[in-house]
Amino acid sequence: MDKQTLTRHSIEILKKLISFNSESHLSNLSLINYIKGVIEQSNQDTEAHIHLSYDNDKKKANILISLPDIHGSLSGGILLSGHTDVVPVADQQWQTNPYEMIEKSGRLYGRGSCDMKGFVAVCLAMFPLFKGIKRRHPIHMAFSYDEEVGCLGAEVLSSHMKELGIIPTIAIIGEPTEMEIVIGHKGCCEYTTTFTGLPGHSSLPTIGVNAIEYAINYAKKLLNLRDSLINSAPKDSPFTPPYTTLQIGKIQGGSAHNIIAEYCSVDWQIRPIQQQDFDFVHEHIDQYAHEQLVPNMQAVYPQAKIDKQMVSEIKGLVPVNKSLAKKYLSHLTGKQRTSVVSYGTEAGIFHDLGCSTVVCGPGSIEQAHKADEFICIKQLEQCAEMLLQLQNDSKC
Incomplete structure (x- = not known):
């Protein structure tokens, strides 16, 4: 699959993801079940391991998807992480229905398009490609609830991963950085x-x-x-x-x-x-x-x-210039420059889990939380290109 085909497939998935109203005060179970269905449809031989973890009321869930390496091990590997919740649209003046994706002038409009369902969509579009190779190392995907109200789901997810013994070597948090490599942020x-x-x-x-x-x-x-x-x-x-x-x-x-x-x-x-x-x-x-x-x-x-x-x-992410994750992301993207940001992400939680962690994903934080939120298709293409490189590196 080439970059353009993967991008169009990602856009189709993103359209569906945006249609789920997953504001943090609501349940995200319908969205999680959709993601689970996408994985299961491509996973006829049950090679992938799917784990769900819930909040206390069982109204919200995280989903962890793990593809083992050629030896069947889930130890180490690469984690692609994103959150499924979005901020409310109440009191915002949208020009379109925020829960119906609109494509216009190279942009995809809709709540969560940038923050951060665009990244989730590319990951899901990549799953059949990741699944179809003999992997030198495991590939994990983790999609959480309630990031926007304090990274509550990621804390539960991290504890669950520790119980399962799944500690990825590198974690890529796909928050919107315009595909720049962010190595640190404040708490x-x-x-x-x-x-x-x-x-x-x-x-x-x-x-x-x-x-x-x-x-x-x-x-x-x-x-x-x-x-x-x-x-x-x-x-x-x-x-x-x-x-x-x-x-x-x-x-x-x-x-x-x-x-x-x-x-x-x-x-x-x-x-x-x-x-x-x-x-x-x-x-x-x-x-x-x-x-x-x-x-x-x-x-x-x-x-x-x-x-x-x-x-x-x-939790903040303490900048580490010579981290394994930074080196690997520079290899995937071809970029050497790194930066830090003042907004928060789930990165610190995965760092504490034991992963070398960076933040890198499609879209601009300037579009997040606003009316008429959008992501540029070119950003999805760059993300697709990065994950295709990850696929090539993962082959035996």
């Missing part, structure tokens, strides 16, 4: 801190505990910590900006002008580039909350409290 850790005080009449502020006021002090402390992070940036940091960032996304609380606020919440986020920054923020904000704020609140109202809830903690 993305999100939290909601909730303040519970004592309501009362605003004319008697000393008999109540104003949750908003304590939330403001907490937010001020976070901003002070942010300034410290800026000053502690590593001299050789390749990121933009070069330091760990911290931002406050939302403060919400209170009910009326003349009522002491009983509740308030602060949504905040850090994007760490090193573990010591992560530890620094949590140590100092927790110490401030429990040694200064809470005692002052409980001096007036013993039931007052502050609760910090983890929303998601996406």
Whole structure:
């Protein structure tokens, strides 16, 4: 199969993938069953190993597809990884139906076309070709749920792979990088801190505990910590900006002008580039909350409290210039230049599993999460070319 034929086959599969509304708040089982069907249709002799892993409610699933090497082993090999969920289209002004792929002027429009069903489609189109060769090493494909809300599915998938003893040597995370090789990214850790005080009449502020006021002090402390992070940036940091960032996304609380606020919440986020920054923020904000704020609140109202809830903690990918994955991707794509990005992916999870990991996939991150999301057909062609090279390298 040549590159053009493979690309057209990928487009046909992508059209079907886009038709599944797999927003993160919905089940992805219909999409996973479709993928499973595509594999089984090409797998009449049951050579491929198919494993499913689920969330607690069994409403979402990951799928792991593994083709053994010529000796029947699943140890090591190459992993192609992507996620199946997409971000919502609510409140976005689309020119077309976001769940109906439209081809126009060399572009394929639809939710998930870029992030990241385009990569998944090329992988599925390649499966019969991977299956049809005698492989020097195993080839794995892993498609997860809930990447967009904290890489929740990949954590489950990684644990499942460890239980199965399937630890690929190299992992390629096909997020949209315009087929450039990304060797590192920041983490993305999100939290909601909730303040519970004592309501009362605003004319008697000393008999109540104003949750908003304590939330403001907490937010001020976070901003002070942010300034410290800026000053502690590593001299050789390749990121933009070069330091760990911290931002406050939302403060919400209170009910009326003349009522002491009983509740308030602060949504905040850090994007760490090193573990010591992560530890620094949590140590100092927790110490401030429990040694200064809470005692002052409980001096007036013993039931007052502050609760910090983890929303998601996406692990970063520490850049390694001489990694096995980087060397191999340079061979596959012919590109030597590498870069780092500030957005998060599942790469850190697979790195922790024991895979040498890079991020490289079709499409531009600038199109992700937007109305009229699209991927250029030329990008799918470049991805197809990379996987065809991987097929040639895999032959005995």
